[in-house]
Amino acid sequence: MDINERISRITCEAFEGLLNGAVVSAVSVDPTGDGQEAELVAVIGFSGSQARGVIGLSATPDVIRALYPREDSRDDLGEAELADWTGELANQLLGRLKLDLMRRGVQLWMATPVVLRGVSVHVASSRTAVRKFRFDVDAGVFWAWLDLTLDESVDLESNETTGPGAGDMLFF
Amino acid sequence: MRGKVLIVEDSTTMRDQLRRALVPAGYEVIDARDGVEGIEMVKRHPDLVLLICDVNMPRMDGITMIETLRAEGPMAPILMLTTEGQPELIQKAKAAGARGWIIKPFDPRLLVKAVSSLARPL
Numbered sequence: 001m002d003i004n005e006r007i008s009r010i011t012c013e014a015f016e017g018l019l020n021g022a023v024v025s026a027v028s029v030d031p032t033g034d035g036q037e038a039e040l041v042a043v044i045g046f047s048g049s050q051a052r053g054v055i056g057l058s059a060t061p062d063v064i065r066a067l068y069p070r071e072d073s074r075d076d077l078g079e080a081e082l083a084d085w086t087g088e089l090a091n092q093l094l095g096r097l098k099l100d101l102m103r104r105g106v107q108l109w110m111a112t113p114v115v116l117r118g119v120s121v122h123v124a125s126s127r128t129a130v131r132k133f134r135f136d137v138d139a140g141v142f143w144a145w146l147d148l149t150l151d152e153s154v155d156l157e158s159n160e161t162t163g164p165g166a167g168d169m170l171f172f
Numbered sequence: 173m174r175g176k177v178l179i180v181e182d183s184t185t186m187r188d189q190l191r192r193a194l195v196p197a198g199y200e201v202i203d204a205r206d207g208v209e210g211i212e213m214v215k216r217h218p219d220l221v222l223l224i225c226d227v228n229m230p231r232m233d234g235i236t237m238i239e240t241l242r243a244e245g246p247m248a249p250i251l252m253l254t255t256e257g258q259p260e261l262i263q264k265a266k267a268a269g270a271r272g273w274i275i276k277p278f279d280p281r282l283l284v285k286a287v288s289s290l291a292r293p294l
Contacts, residue, residue, distance in 0.1 A: 084185045095255020095276060099275070168275045169272065172273075
């Protein structure tokens with residue numbers, strides 16, 4: 001598996017884990033295709049000694065609302081809460097990616113998410129290292145993109161170690 | 173009532189999810205949006221039975237917050253709730269007095285069990 005396929009697989013697995021069974025299908029798509037009228041967009045930057053980049057996700061408010069874990073609260077989510085939850089989804093997604101990369105020896109430090117409302121996202125150039133993904137969920141479509149630059153020395157295939165994962169609890 | 177828990181977390185929806193897990197379990201919940209507010213709330217509420225604290229927050233992160241509080245004296249048990257999993261961060265939190273580390277997302281039932289087992293007795 002080449003590095004692009006590996007990164008795509010890691011990203012898809014992270015999203016599917018994050019959305020906890022809500023994903024009907026997950027595909028990598030041409031990043032320079034049509035932009036999306038997503039209305040809610042969250043981005044987080046990250047960096048480390050061997051990797052750096054940005055992760056983003058976008059969806060309509062209805063999709064974001066449908067992905068809120070507490071069904072009994074979904075109708076109560078106003079604009080501000082939906083924007084906040086979009087940022088938290090991006091935060092948890094990057095967290096999962098970080099944990100996966102950490103098990104492969106790549107350390108990342110992340111910023112706090114920025115949420116944009118009422119925008120559409122379009123990847124302008126095929127010359128960038130942006131990978132784009134489409135996730136179909138019952139409520140609609142959820143888009144994600146990953147702009148990841150890895151040092152040439154990074155080998156994602158070898159030396160995978162164990163480590164904590166999403167949902168784990170450690171007590172001291 | 174099982175005691176007062178402080179949640180220090182910048183996400184309103186995460187604070188809401190935590191509140192909805194803890195209040196039905198009998199806890200009184202107060203919250204803060206970052207480490208600076210968290211320190212103020214700890215000083216204002218010396219009767220806390222537990223703190224639940226995020227790591228990545230604006231103004232002051234969770235590790236810095238608990239290190240600052242530890243330097244000021246004994247306090248309620250601390251449970252970290254975060255997307256982070258770096259061993260160095262976990263060790264820093266442990267050294268600063270944290271008793272647990274949960275990687276998001278959390279299971280509400282398991283969270284309540286963790287809080288019950290770690291919370292300071294009333």
